[in-house]
Amino acid sequence: MSQSGRRLPLPALPRPRVRSPGCGPLLDARGWSSVTGHTFRQVGAGSTIGMFLASPDITDAPCTPLPTRGEVSRRNGALVVINARRWAFGVPHYKGRLVDYRRYVINHEVGHALGGSHEARPSPGSPAPVMLQQTYGLDGCARNPWPGTEE
Numbered sequence: 001m002s003q004s005g006r007r008l009p010l011p012a013l014p015r016p017r018v019r020s021p022g023c024g025p026l027l028d029a030r031g032w033s034s035v036t037g038h039t040f041r042q043v044g045a046g047s048t049i050g051m052f053l054a055s056p057d058i059t060d061a062p063c064t065p066l067p068t069r070g071e072v073s074r075r076n077g078a079l080v081v082i083n084a085r086r087w088a089f090g091v092p093h094y095k096g097r098l099v100d101y102r103r104y105v106i107n108h109e110v111g112h113a114l115g116g117s118h119e120a121r122p123s124p125g126s127p128a129p130v131m132l133q134q135t136y137g138l139d140g141c142a143r144n145p146w147p148g149t150e151e
């Protein structure tokens, strides 16, 4: 059975993790706060950046007009939509490192919310910039979930 046909294990996740998928990477000392000086904290309402985990069949709606094809995560304005399929399974080039892929996707999408654009790869073997579209491939770079470590 293909990956897209597998049942997502979301009901087995502890509820707080489903509601707050981005807290860990954003509060980590290796995250955006170390690069930008921004501070992050989880709030119930009135957030500057909103984030939620969405099943693949509904990721397009909050991301309109940006297509997700039910496959990727996106940032639309100040809203970060994490695709539950990617959250659950990651991508092949992060095999065995699902935690790092989750860190990457949170840091990448929040990087957009902070005004960042996609970056090209530096040199082969170098750590991939977090703003490289690592979901699609590493382009010869080493996987890297953290911002500011590619220099």
Ligand SMILES: [Zn+2]
Pocket: 108, 112, 118, 133
């Ligand atoms: Zn992007």
